[in-house]
Amino acid sequence: MTASAPPRGLSDTVRACLWMLGGIASFTTMAVAGREVSVTLDTFEIMLYRSVVGVIVVLAIGTATGSLRTVTTRNLPLQTVRNIAHFTGQNLWFLAITLAPLAQVFALEFTSPLWVLLLAPLLLGERVRAAQYAVAAIGFGGVLLVAQPFSGSISPGLVWAGLAAIAFAVTNLLTRRLTRTETVTGILFWLTVLQLVFGLIAAGYDGDIARPDAAALPFVVLIGFAGLTAHFCLTNALRLAPAATIMPIDFARLPLIAVIGALFYAEPLDPLVLFGGAVVFGAAWANLRLAERA
Numbered sequence: 111m112t113a114s115a116p117p118r119g120l121s122d123t124v125r126a127c128l129w130m131l132g133g134i135a136s137f138t139t140m141a142v143a144g145r146e147v148s149v150t151l152d153t154f155e156i157m158l159y160r161s162v163v164g165v166i167v168v169l170a171i172g173t174a175t176g177s178l179r180t181v182t183t184r185n186l187p188l189q190t191v192r193n194i195a196h197f198t199g200q201n202l203w204f205l206a207i208t209l210a211p212l213a214q215v216f217a218l219e220f221t222s223p224l225w226v227l228l229l230a231p232l233l234l235g236e237r238v239r240a241a242q243y244a245v246a247a248i249g250f251g252g253v254l255l256v257a258q259p260f261s262g263s264i265s266p267g268l269v270w271a272g273l274a275a276i277a278f279a280v281t282n283l284l285t286r287r288l289t290r291t292e293t294v295t296g297i298l299f300w301l302t303v304l305q306l307v308f309g310l311i312a313a314g315y316d317g318d319i320a321r322p323d324a325a326a327l328p329f330v331v332l333i334g335f336a337g338l339t340a341h342f343c344l345t346n347a348l349r350l351a352p353a354a355t356i357m358p359i360d361f362a363r364l365p366l367i368a369v370i371g372a373l374f375y376a377e378p379l380d381p382l383v384l385f386g387g388a389v390v391f392g393a394a395w396a397n398l399r400l401a402e403r404a
Contacts, residue, residue, distance in 0.1 A: 163334020199277025210267025249393030255386025
């Protein structure tokens with residue numbers, strides 16, 4: 111379910127859409143594989159083994175292309191903070207997909223761009239207009255439709271998914287700052303290396319790191335590859351076409367994972383979750399359009 115490069119000879123917009131489809135396949139693959147290995151591995155162990163795979167892939171590709179020489183330590187403190195945020199968000203995300211329906215987790219993940227909007231003035235000093243705050247309020251209405259807080263107790267999984275979205279927003283904002291001076295290879299190198307260190311500490315603090323058995327090993331490798339290809343596909347898509355043009359394609363992840371959840375995990379297809387997810391994603395897309403016109 112991971113992606114290969116789109117064929118040449120197509121327009122940039124079409125190629126960007128194909129990269130986005132590859133990203134959708136990769137994110138969906140990672141969610142399903144994470145659900146499968148959660149029976150035998152905790153989230154810290156999943157992140158540890160994912161990072162092992164990631165380091166091997168980045169070193170292999172970086173060596174083959176000669177791009178490893180672009181890796182520097184000049185922004186190591188910021189790289190560290192960024193990866194603490196990402197490590198936190200990814201662990202919460204893996205925990206959420208074991209405790210809540212996959213469609214709800216994905217719908218709440220779509221709130222990350224709205225958190226970027228709210229946090230950008232604090233972390234990057236960027237100006238946010240009143241219309242964008244109104245869009246964020248609409249997005250919050252979508253969150254209420256997804257989480258349904260007034261229908262009873264809120265699942266802990268939804269709390270973790272919401273917090274993961276905030277951590278991903280911080281990650282994206284710090285990534286934006288790093289891209290001013292760092293290459294993609296440099297960012298991915300420190301992503302995998304630092305998260306390998308974090309995973310080793312978090313998984314091994316009790317002196318007991320579970321090893322994946324024969325059944326779990328293919329899923330662990332799949333998580334490692336899917337995590338890298340998802341971000342690689344998204345980066346290439348955004349290089350070829352404006353975010354406001356291609357990001358709506360990402361919403362296809364929600365109905366896709368809802369169907370997978372229903373077919374393989376007996377999760378109910380809740381129309382309110384799909385509608386709420388559409389509201390959240392629509393708000394995020396509207397914010398992108400407003401930002402482009404600023």
